[in-house]
Amino acid sequence: MPRSEPQTDKQMESLVKDLSTKGWGFLEMDKELVDLIPPMTKAITSFFNKDAEEKKAHQGPYGFGYSQVDHKEGLRILTGWRFSGTFSKSYKERLNPSQDSSNPI
Secondary structure: OOOOHHHHHHHHHHHHHHHHHOOOOOOOOOHHHHOOHHHHHHHHHHHHOOOHHHHHOOEOHHHOEEEEEOOEEEEEOOOHHHHHOHHHHHHHHHHOOOOOOOOOO
């Protein structure tokens, strides 16, 4: 038997409250961002399906890029203001000091 809408709303409110007290938050993504999910999922899946040596070529200093430990692997990247703002400029220079710092990595 399907649940009524008010019950679902109360359950969602309860979940949001419980997670919020633990430091979690919710956000609503706009359509432009949601439309990027399928191509990004395809690109990420393609990357993680590569052999280990090819993925290791994307390891970088300071914990950025590809990483792998016994039980997981991941990608750590700078985005938003950290990538384009003054915060990231010192990282860009440290990552590749010979590169013109006005160009993205």
